[in-house]
Amino acid sequence: MTTSVLKDRQEIEDVLVAYTHALDGREWDKLAECFTPDATTSYGELGGSNANRDEIVDTCRQALEPIGVSQHLVSNFAIEVDGASATAVCYLNGFHATEDTPGGEVCIVYGTYRDRLVRTDEGWRVSHRELEVGWVEGNLAVMSGATATTEGV
Amino acid sequence: MRSALLQEDRREISDLVVRYATAVDTGDWHLLETCFTADATALYGRLALDDRDAIVEHLRSAVAEVDGIQHFVTNQQTSLDGEDATSVSYLYAYHGWRSEPPRSFYIRGGYHDRIRRSPEGWRIVYRHRLEATWSKGDRSHLGGRAAHSD
Numbered sequence: 001m002t003t004s005v006l007k008d009r010q011e012i013e014d015v016l017v018a019y020t021h022a023l024d025g026r027e028w029d030k031l032a033e034c035f036t037p038d039a040t041t042s043y044g045e046l047g048g049s050n051a052n053r054d055e056i057v058d059t060c061r062q063a064l065e066p067i068g069v070s071q072h073l074v075s076n077f078a079i080e081v082d083g084a085s086a087t088a089v090c091y092l093n094g095f096h097a098t099e100d101t102p103g104g105e106v107c108i109v110y111g112t113y114r115d116r117l118v119r120t121d122e123g124w125r126v127s128h129r130e131l132e133v134g135w136v137e138g139n140l141a142v143m144s145g146a147t148a149t150t151e152g153v
Numbered sequence: 154m155r156s157a158l159l160q161e162d163r164r165e166i167s168d169l170v171v172r173y174a175t176a177v178d179t180g181d182w183h184l185l186e187t188c189f190t191a192d193a194t195a196l197y198g199r200l201a202l203d204d205r206d207a208i209v210e211h212l213r214s215a216v217a218e219v220d221g222i223q224h225f226v227t228n229q230q231t232s233l234d235g236e237d238a239t240s241v242s243y244l245y246a247y248h249g250w251r252s253e254p255p256r257s258f259y260i261r262g263g264y265h266d267r268i269r270r271s272p273e274g275w276r277i278v279y280r281h282r283l284e285a286t287w288s289k290g291d292r293s294h295l296g297g298r299a300a301h302s303d
Contacts, residue, residue, distance in 0.1 A: 003160070006160055007160060010160065010163060014230070017228050017229065017230055018230070020228050020243075021228065021230060021241070069286045069287055071243060071245070071261050071286055071287070072228075073225065073227045073228060073243055073245060074227060074228060075225070075227045093245070095245075095261055095287070097287050106287075106289075
């Protein structure tokens with residue numbers, strides 16, 4: 001493996017990690033910086049499909065803002081670089097919790113991100129992301145932002 | 154003055170936070186010492202620890218009676234800060250006891266570290282183990298001061 005491919009792999013991992021910190025820190029500008037303007041996503045039952053960066057950020061914002069706390073752990077990276085494009089696969093342990101949610105406060109998503117990335121002038125960026133949900137544990141109502149105060153509205 | 158961390162610095166700093174977790178999870182307190190500078194300090198939740206001996210003793214006493222333990226350290230972000238480096242990482246620490254009935258305690262949170270280049274390699278000079286994002290279970294069976302509060 002060449003020095004430049006090692007550097008690319010590190011930078012790609014950095015972008016995938018930056019996504020999680022932005023999501024969990026509810027920092028939407030920083031989330032946008034992980035994607036190309038025309039990036040697309042396919043999040044399955046947890047967020048459907050998005051056709052560009054603005055839609056991606058909107059979807060993530062609407063999904064996460066009602067949730068009390070979250071922690072999107074990523075690990076088990078498998079990154080392959082081919083010149084100015086790359087693919088990346090990693091595991092997700094997506095923890096979401098909102099106090100006082102009827103039926104349970106916690107919902108954990110066990111999944112796999114499968115990404116395509118491109119090298120731009122600003123660095124590596126995700127051009128397409130899929131989330132494959134393998135398992136969900138806990139109360140799905142946490143994911144839709146239902147709380148003791150909103151239930152029944 | 155360097156302008157960026159080299160690949161080998163990134164690798165060493167990643168190895169360092171993993172080594173810390175390995176040390177705590179295997180009860181290797183000499184290994185844990187090697188993760189810190191002699192003058193290192195720490196804040197674990199709301200507990201301030203004033204030197205390396207205090208840090209090692211806090212962790213040793215906290216987990217001495219734990220049967221199953223695993224510190225996942227992930228999502229590391231590293232940057233240069235003058236001559237030091239800062240590292241932010243995620244933590245998921247699970248503790249289990251073979252009691253009747255079985256008991257467990259987990260914490261999800263993170264670390265903010267200041268890391269210094271020493272003659273022996275990169276070492277933690279200050280570790281802030283953030284207050285938990287979430288925790289669950291019975292912490293009263295951790296040892297030392299960890300039993301009472303974060």
